Every structure is written in structure tokens, then in C-alpha cells.
Amino acid sequence: MELTLWTYEGPPHIGAMRIASSMKGLHYVLHAPQGDTYADLLFTMIERRGSRPPVTYTTFQARDLGGDTAELVKGHISEAVERFKPEALLVGESCTAELIQDQPGSLAKGMGLNIPIVSLELPAYSKKENWGAAETFYQLIRGLLKETSQDTSRKPLRSWKEEGRRPRVNLLGPSLLGFRCRDDVLEIQKILGENGIDVNVIAPLGATPNDLKRLPNADANVCLYPEIAESACIWIERNFNIPFTQTVPIGVRATKDFLKELYSLLGMEISSSINENDKSKLPWYSKSVDSNYLTGKRVFIFGDGTHVIAAARIANEELGFEVVGIGTYSREMARKVRATAKDLGLEALITNDYLEVEEAIKESAPELVLGTQMERHSAKRLGIPCTVISTPMHVQDVPARYSPQMGWEGANVIFDDWVHPLMMGLEEHLIGMFKHDFEFTDDGHQSHLGHLGGKTDNSEDHEQGFNAKQIEPSESESGLIWTSEGETELAKIPFFVRGKVRRNTEKYARQAGCRQIDGETLLDAKAYFSA
Amino acid sequence: MSGSTLLKETGPREVFCGLTSIVWLHRRMPDAFFLVVGSRTCAHLIQSAAGVMIFAEPRFGTAILEERDLAGLADAHEELDRVVKNLLKRRPEIRTLFLVGSCPSEVIKIDLSRAAERLSSQFQGQVRVLNYSGSGIETTFTQGEDGALKALVPLMPKTKKEQLLLVGTLANPVEDRLKTIFKRLGIQNIDSFPPRQSTELPSIGTGTKVLLVQPYLTDTARVLKDRGAEILKAPFPLGVEGSKHWIEAAANSFNVNKELLNSTLEPLIIRARKALKPYREKLSGKKLFLLPESQLEIPLARFLNNECGMELIEVGIPYLNREMMESELDLLPPNTRIVEGQHVEKQLDRVRGEKPDLVVCGMGLANPLEAEGISTKWSIEMVFSPIHGIDQASDLAELFARPLHRKNLITPQALKTV
Numbered sequence: 001m002e003l004t005l006w007t008y009e010g011p012p013h014i015g016a017m018r019i020a021s022s023m024k025g026l027h028y029v030l031h032a033p034q035g036d037t038y039a040d041l042l043f044t045m046i047e048r049r050g051s052r053p054p055v056t057y058t059t060f061q062a063r064d065l066g067g068d069t070a071e072l073v074k075g076h077i078s079e080a081v082e083r084f085k086p087e088a089l090l091v092g093e094s095c096t097a098e099l100i101q102d103q104p105g106s107l108a109k110g111m112g113l114n115i116p117i118v119s120l121e122l123p124a125y126s127k128k129e130n131w132g133a134a135e136t137f138y139q140l141i142r143g144l145l146k147e148t149s150q151d152t153s154r155k156p157l158r159s160w161k162e163e164g165r166r167p168r169v170n171l172l173g174p175s176l177l178g179f180r181c182r183d184d185v186l187e188i189q190k191i192l193g194e195n196g197i198d199v200n201v202i203a204p205l206g207a208t209p210n211d212l213k214r215l216p217n218a219d220a221n222v223c224l225y226p227e228i229a230e231s232a233c234i235w236i237e238r239n240f241n242i243p244f245t246q247t248v249p250i251g252v253r254a255t256k257d258f259l260k261e262l263y264s265l266l267g268m269e270i271s272s273s274i275n276e277n278d279k280s281k282l283p284w285y286s287k288s289v290d291s292n293y294l295t296g297k298r299v300f301i302f303g304d305g306t307h308v309i310a311a312a313r314i315a316n317e318e319l320g321f322e323v324v325g326i327g328t329y330s331r332e333m334a335r336k337v338r339a340t341a342k343d344l345g346l347e348a349l350i351t352n353d354y355l356e357v358e359e360a361i362k363e364s365a366p367e368l369v370l371g372t373q374m375e376r377h378s379a380k381r382l383g384i385p386c387t388v389i390s391t392p393m394h395v396q397d398v399p400a401r402y403s404p405q406m407g408w409e410g411a412n413v414i415f416d417d418w419v420h421p422l423m424m425g426l427e428e429h430l431i432g433m434f435k436h437d438f439e440f441t442d443d444g445h446q447s448h449l450g451h452l453g454g455k456t457d458n459s460e461d462h463e464q465g466f467n468a469k470q471i472e473p474s475e476s477e478s479g480l481i482w483t484s485e486g487e488t489e490l491a492k493i494p495f496f497v498r499g500k501v502r503r504n505t506e507k508y509a510r511q512a513g514c515r516q517i518d519g520e521t522l523l524d525a526k527a528y529f530s531a
Numbered sequence: 532m533s534g535s536t537l538l539k540e541t542g543p544r545e546v547f548c549g550l551t552s553i554v555w556l557h558r559r560m561p562d563a564f565f566l567v568v569g570s571r572t573c574a575h576l577i578q579s580a581a582g583v584m585i586f587a588e589p590r591f592g593t594a595i596l597e598e599r600d601l602a603g604l605a606d607a608h609e610e611l612d613r614v615v616k617n618l619l620k621r622r623p624e625i626r627t628l629f630l631v632g633s634c635p636s637e638v639i640k641i642d643l644s645r646a647a648e649r650l651s652s653q654f655q656g657q658v659r660v661l662n663y664s665g666s667g668i669e670t671t672f673t674q675g676e677d678g679a680l681k682a683l684v685p686l687m688p689k690t691k692k693e694q695l696l697l698v699g700t701l702a703n704p705v706e707d708r709l710k711t712i713f714k715r716l717g718i719q720n721i722d723s724f725p726p727r728q729s730t731e732l733p734s735i736g737t738g739t740k741v742l743l744v745q746p747y748l749t750d751t752a753r754v755l756k757d758r759g760a761e762i763l764k765a766p767f768p769l770g771v772e773g774s775k776h777w778i779e780a781a782a783n784s785f786n787v788n789k790e791l792l793n794s795t796l797e798p799l800i801i802r803a804r805k806a807l808k809p810y811r812e813k814l815s816g817k818k819l820f821l822l823p824e825s826q827l828e829i830p831l832a833r834f835l836n837n838e839c840g841m842e843l844i845e846v847g848i849p850y851l852n853r854e855m856m857e858s859e860l861d862l863l864p865p866n867t868r869i870v871e872g873q874h875v876e877k878q879l880d881r882v883r884g885e886k887p888d889l890v891v892c893g894m895g896l897a898n899p900l901e902a903e904g905i906s907t908k909w910s911i912e913m914v915f916s917p918i919h920g921i922d923q924a925s926d927l928a929e930l931f932a933r934p935l936h937r938k939n940l941i942t943p944q945a946l947k948t949v
Contacts, residue, residue, distance in 0.1 A: 037544070
């Protein structure tokens with residue numbers, strides 16, 4: 001038993017729903033009790049979908065449990081097939097149905113329906129949403145392609161050349177409730193088009209079961225979101241000899257690497273234009289003089305595996321930030337995130353407990369948090385700017401405008417989304433510095449951080465600045481005394497690094513064996529740590 | 532009973548389970564914590580319905596069952612004790628802990644009443660531990676509140692004094708307002724249940740007269756009766772008419788002078804009717820279809836028909852308790868189609884066929900209906916908004932008029948050159 005106040009991922013059948021809802025012509029019969037239909041609102045409210053998820057819930061109640069629940073399941077299956085006339089059917093169960101063991105998948109297969117039926121076994125008490133989505137996608141593809149894989153001989157790699165056509169690829173992984181998938185697909189399609197590569201099938205988003213049967217016609221698979229598509233890509237590679245890309249094209253450098261990888265998988269000649277830097281504005285914006293203030297900004301990164309790994313690289317290599325903390329809630333991606341962390345000299349935080357993440361943020365004292373909606377809230381409490389880079393989805397993560405994360409335009413979006421909150425942070429500091437100027441005497445001034453940063457403090461004297469009123473001396477937890485002068489000097493430091501400076505100074509004071517901290521100690525500590 | 536047509540329907544349902552009640556119960560009693568013993572699905576449901584992220588540490592959570600809890604490797608009770616102990620250590624401000632049963636905990640038969648008893652004696656003097664079920668196999672949506680209140684009833688101190696007890700969660704300002712009105716009528720001893728602090732339970736006994744504010748408190752009403760209280764028969768305090776009858780029921784029971792009653796209510800009624808008028812103009816003649824969810828459907832239909840002039844196409848309800856609804860059913864127009872239970876697909880077919888102007892439905896169905904050009908109102912809003920009482924009648928009407936008004940505002944019209 002695990003106490004959970006909030007969870008980054010839903011149960012695995014929500015993952016299956018993401019696949020079913022992303023596709024057309026597919027229906028999902030979910031053996032689940034009354035109440036599990038709440039999941040519809042994830043799609044109709046958060047994604048703002050104008051259609052209901054293609055899911056029939058058996059919504060059994062206590063009184064049904066005494067009777068024949070198997071008959072109930074069969075009734076719902078035949079009614080759903082009759083009403084929705086799907087090309088293929090997914091059949092599975094949610095956590096409670098798993099306990100009563102009706103085996104809805106086998107029941108469905110015994111009903112003599114003339115459509116492919118894929119039975120899903122998604123252990124609700126050990127697995128989570130992304131795993132459920134990946135497993136569903138894989139089982140669906142396997143179920144639909146099993147026969148083909150047996151009777152087609154493996155085709156040679158790179159057959160596009162002999163066939164005298166452009167190479168074509170599948171884009172695998174984009175799904176509903178995935179982060180900016182809708183726009184990533186458009187961006188990647190555009191880039192592939194510019195590189196003379198056609199798209200064979202995009203799945204699951206917008207695909208039909210019949211489209212999935214055409215997957216083997218591609219020369220390579222583009223694995224856009226490994227959380228969702230990696231297991232399917234591995235299976236297709238093994239059975240149809242179709243290779244897949246490992247690089248996720250988020251960030252300018254990753255997009256270049258992705259293209260190089262894809263060119264080489266397809267046996268295409270790598271053109272020098274790949275290395276041109278004018279496709280995205282990010283490199284120039286990052287180089288431009290006003291970006292100097294971005295140098296060494298401390299950033300904390302948390303989210304799903306794909307976006308965290310990509311963000312770490314962009315932060316480190318493209319924006320000149322310092323990554324001070326990194327982690328993920330995806331256990332399936334833990335190994336990869338650990339490797340990235342190691343490269344950065346860090347230890348990855350792998351957890352589903354948002355309070356633990358909040359603690360880690362506090363501990364590493366970042367100037368910017370890149371996280372999920374939950375880290376946005378934690379960061380708000382800590383008074384640190386934050387940008388959301390990953391699921392779980394919030395209605396704000398489905399913007400009306402075109403807003404990809406991938407490719408050249410994705411890099412532009414990322415530059416703006418990451419840098420603007422920092423500029424707001426800088427603004428906070430300036431407001432703090434200038435708040436005693438006559439223009440700023442209005443106490444009503446508040447910026448986005450409201451009570452934590454921008455609001456002028458009535459307790460301070462407005463006429464003569466910081467020193468006008470004595471700040472009270474204080475004693476730290478470890479028994480160190482901050483003199484009033486020490487506290488005053490500390491107060492002049494921008495709020496978003498103040499905590500860090502306080503900790504470092506106390507650490508220094510303990511090492512140096514002084515019990516009192518004044519302004520000089522603060523300067524000594526600063527010199528000591530920058531040396 | 533009036534001449535309504537009662538139909539029953541079975542099939543796939545689209546309703547919340549009783550766990551959802553936690554979303555407003557935790558706000559009513561800030562010193563209580565609701566611990567669901569369930570699965571990741573339960574945790575996900577509550578966080579999706581409640582917008583949990585705005586709380587630094589919410590006053591509800593889920594003890595998520597894991598594989599080893601099911602396989603019997605870990606004794607579920609030992610595990611639960613461990614989780615509760617950690618929770619209470621971290622949150623010393625908790626005074627009442629509700630262990631909330633879920634579908635999986637019911638199916639594997641974890642005895643939460645035993646756990647509650649054991650933990651109560653373990654934390655005696657610090658925290659009271661209670662239990663109820665919010666599982667979807669036994670309860671829908673608002674029935675969760677019924678379960679939670681029922682669990683509190685045995686803790687209510689005994690009294691013989693004559694008093695009026697308002698039962699069911701109300702918004703605080705509305706509660707204050709209703710109490711003020713009763714005081715004007717000379718009813719001095721008024722209390723409400725659930726209280727604003729879980730430890731400040733009202734007393735109960737033979738002198739207690741109960742007015743139900745919400746229509747879904749069947750079990751709670753029964754156990755209050757068992758403790759000697761009289762349940763006053765009345766429609767529910769939604770709209771001018773319902774609220775008037777509801778207040779009158781108490782007034783009659785407390786022998787309030789008729790003149791005082793009339794002179795107290797009359798100005799409120801006149802003012803409320805005046806405030807209702809602009810909404811009545813917008814709603815009158817419009818066709819209304821209510822899908823089952825909150826159990827408030829019948830009182831809402833009665834209000835929207837009788838006071839706002841809406842035409843009732845269908846009134847869907849999760850279940851019908853005739854005794855509880857008797858006074859309401861009497862006020863419904865003859866031949867109102869009431870459908871108990873649900874086959875969501877067939878019901879949506881009827882919605883499409885009847886082309887109503889407004890559908891009251893759950894959050895999962897709203898946008899798909901909007902996309903088909905049908906205006907909707909979320910039923911969950913009714914359990915969050917201050918809608919009870921004579922003074923709130925126009926606010927209640929406004930909730931239904933808004934989607935229609937909005938549709939008019941943004942419907943493209945030819946530009947008029949004046």
C-alpha cells in the first residue's frame with residue numbers, strides 16, 4: 001500500500017484509452033465498475049475533444065456481481081460492435097474487473113465476431129498509464145500484423161532505391177494526452193518533406209486499424225515518443241526488418257542528429273544543409289548579447305523520460321544553463337534518465353511522489369524549473385519561475401496556437417517558453433531594486449509571482465532604501481547567528497537565489513568555525529565558493 | 532405521487548462514483564482527512580475531478596493497493612495501519628479520518644469498519660477514525676456524502692432539547708442566511724450537519740426536527756430517525772417555491788405564527804421573483820433534458836419548469852427514492868418523463884432526437900454535445916455553487932440561462948449597419 005495524494009500517471013487502462021481515442025475505427029470495451037467513466041473527461045475536457053472516447057464501459061454494480069457478469073460483458077460487446085461498427089476491437093478491464101477475473105478478452109474471442117479482437121492484459125496494481133499505452137499500441141499492432149509477419153519474407157533494407165521512389169517512414173507514438181503531439185507531428189512531417197522523405201502512416205494519432213496494417217510498407221520507423229512507441233518499434237524491427245530512430249528531435253542539435261540518424265537508416269546521402277543554423281531562431285537568440293544573462297542559470301528538470309532527456313540537452317548545450325537537478329516519474333525510462341544525469345554529474349530522482357520532487361527543488365535552489373503542471377505549482381509556492389515541459393496534461397497544455405516542441409519551430413517555442421519566465425524573474429529583481437524609487441511607490445504593483453516576489457513590503461521604509469530600518473538579527477537552525485547587518489546584506493540578494501546564498505554562507509561559517517554571520521562573512525563565503 | 536411517467540433503463544452508465552463527494556466534503560470540514568483505500572484509478576478519478584494541484588497538501592489521498600496487498604503477502608490491515616500512522620504523523624492537524632472504501636477494497640473485502648475501530652482506539656484522544664464506502668459498485672456521486680454523514684451520526688451527542696437541524700452540505704454563506712431567516716421566525720435552536728469542524732458535531736435526539744437540504748441523504752435520514760429525530764417532509768430548498776415550502780415545513784412544525792411567517796417570507800419572495808424575471812424570459816419555453824448524475828435532477832426540473840417556464844423533455848436520475856422525493860414529485864407537471872437508471876447510448880439517441888435547448892449532464896459528455904450544437908450545463912456545478920434558498924433562486928436560474936445567453940452572443944449574425 002502506498003499513500004498517494006496525487007499521481008503523475010493514471011492507471012494502465014487510461015493508457016489504452018489514449019490509444020483507442022487517438023485512432024479512428026477502433027473501439028474499446030472496458031470491463032469496469034460504475035464511476036470509471038470519469039476518464040472520458042480527460043479527453044473531452046482537458047483535450048477539449050468534441051467527440052466521446054470510443055469506449056464502452058460495462059459499468060457493473062454490486063448487484064451484478066451476484067449474477068453472471070460474463071453475460072453482462074458479452075452483452076456490452078455485441079451492443080458496442082453493433083452500434084459503432086469498428087474495424088477492430090480492444091477488450092480489457094480496469095482495476096476492479098481484474099479482481100473478478102471474467103477474462104473479457106477470451107469471452108469476446110469466443111463470440112464469433114468477424115473483426116480482429118485484441119485482448120489487453122494491463123496489470124492495474126503494478127503498472128501505470130504510459131506502460132498501458134505502450135502495451136496497447138504494441139498488442140494492437142502485433143494483433144493486426146501477426147499473420148502478415150509470418151507469410152511475408154523479410155524485405156531488404158532500403159528498397160526505396162530499387163523501387164525508384166522517395167523513402168517513406170512511419171511516425172509512431174503521438175497520442176492524445178501526450179505533450180504537444182498534435183503539433184509535433186505537423187512539424188516533423190514538414191521537416192521530412194523538406195528532406196525528401198514521405199510519411200507512410202502516423203499512428204496512433206489519427207490512424208485506423210487498416211492503416212496499421214500498412215506499417216510494413218515503410219523503410220524506417222520514426223519513434224517520436226519512446227514511452228509509447230518503443231516496444232512497437234522493436235517488434236516491427238524484429239519481424240519486418242524495419243529499423244527505427246533512437247533520437248527524439250527536440251532541440252536544434254537533437255533535430256540535426258535525428259535527421260542524420262534517419263538519413264543513415266534510410267541509406268540517404270547526408271547533405272551539408274543539415275548543419276545550417278538558420279532553420280531555427282534558437283541558436284542566434286541564444287548567442288545574441290542579451291542572452292548573456294542566461295549564462296549558468298540553474299535549472300531543475302522533472303517530467304516524463306523523453307522530454308526530460310531532451311530538456312537536459314537543450315539546457316546544457318544550447319542555452320548555456322547549469323542543470324542542477326533532474327528526474328522522471330517514468331520508471332520505464334529510468335535507465336536512460338539516469339545515464340543523462342550521470343553525464344551531467346548528477347543523480348537522477350526517480351519518483352512518483354510530488355512532495356519528494358518539491359523537496360529536491362528546494363534543495364537544489366534552481367532559478368528555473370522545467371517540469372509538469374505539478375512542479376509549476378510547487379515552484380509557485382517556492383517563488384521560482386517554471387515552464388511546463390511534460391505531461392500529465394492540463395487544459396493549458398493544449399494551446400489553441402501551433403506550439404510544437406519538436407523540430408525547428410519546436411526549438412523556437414522552447415526558447416520563448418523557457419526564457420520568458422526568467423525574464424519575469426529578472427523583472428521581479430529589478431522591481432525589488434527600484435521599489436524605493438518614486439515611480440514605484442505604488443504598493444499595488446504585483447507581477448506574476450505576486451506575494452513572493454514583486455509586491456512591495458510595507459514594513460520597509462520607503463524613503464531611504466534597505467538600510468533605513470534595521471532588519472532583525474536571527475538564529476539559524478544550526479545555532480548560527482545572523483547579525484542584523486548580515487540579514488540586511490542578504491536581503492539585497494535577488495530573492496530567487498537568496499535561499500541558496502543563505503545555505504552556502506552557513507555552510508562556510510560552520511567550516512570556518514565562526515558563529516556569527518555578518519556582511520563580511522557573506523562576502524567571504526561568496527569568494528570561497530566561487531574560487 | 533403525481534402523474535409522472537416513470538421508466539427504468541439499464542445499460543452502460545455515465546455517472547461518477549461516490550468517491551467524488553470527497554471533493555466538496557473536504558472543503559466543508561477542513562479538519563478532516565479522507566483516505567480512500569483503493570487503486571490508482573481512484574486516486575486519478577479524485578484528482579481529475581477536483582483540480583487537486585492547487586493544494587500544497589490536499590486533505591484527501593489514496594492508499595493505493597499494490598500487487599503484494601492482493602496476493603496476501605502483506606496483510607492489508609497492517610499496511611493500512613502503517614499508511615495511517617505516517618499520514619497522521621505528517622498531518623497532526625487532522626481530527627477526523629475517514630477511511631473510504633472503493634470498488635477494489637469492497638471486492639477483496641477489506642473490512643474497513645474493523646480497521647476504523649482498531650485505529651480509533653490506537654489514536655484515541657487525537658483522531659477519530661470512521662469509515663464508509665464511496666465505491667462505484669455501490670454508490671453514485673452524491674451518495675458518498677450520504678455515507679460520510681451516516682458514519683458521523685453515532686458520534687453525535689444526545690439531546691432532548693427542541694431544535695432544528697439542517698442536514699446536508701451547504702455553502703457557508705447560504706447556511707448563515709438560512710439560519711438568519713429561521714431566527715427571524717423565532718426558531719432559536721438551529722444547527723447544521725455536517726458541521727464546519729468535524730469535531731463540533733451537533734447533538735441529536737427526540738426534540739430534533741430535521742430539514743434535509745440535499746435530496747441524496749437517504750441513509751443518513753434513516754439513522755437520524757433511529758436516534759429519535761423527526762424528518763420533516765418537504766420539497767428541497769431550490770428555487771422560490773421549493774425553499775418556501777421547505778421553510779414552511781419547519782415553521783409549521785415549530786408552530787410559528789402564520790402572520791409572522793408570511794410577513795417574513797413575502798418580501799423575500801417578491802424580491803426573488805423580481806430577480807428571476809430576466810432569466811425566466813430567457814429560459815421560458817426552452818426544452819430541457821437532464822441526464823442522471825447528482826440526484827438533484829428532480830428538484831432542478833421542478834424549479835426550471837414551475838418557476839422558469841422550461842419544458843421538461845426528460846428527467847434522468849441515477850435512482851429513485853420515492854419517500855425522499857414525494858413532495859417534489861407532487862410539484863412536477865403531469866406526464867413528466869422520469870427515467871431511473873441509464874443506458875447512456877440510448878439516452879443520447881433520445882437527446883439527439885428531441886433536440887433540447889439545454890442538456891444538464893456530466894463533464895465527460897458536455898463538450899461532445901456542444902460539438903453537436905447542443906448547449907449544456909455541468910451537473911457537478913450544482914454541488915459546488917451556493918444555490919439553496921429563496922435569495923439564491925435567481926443565481927440558480929442564471930446558471931442555466933448562461934449557456935443559452937452565451938450561445939446567442941457568439942452565434943454569427945449578419946452585420947447590421949445602423
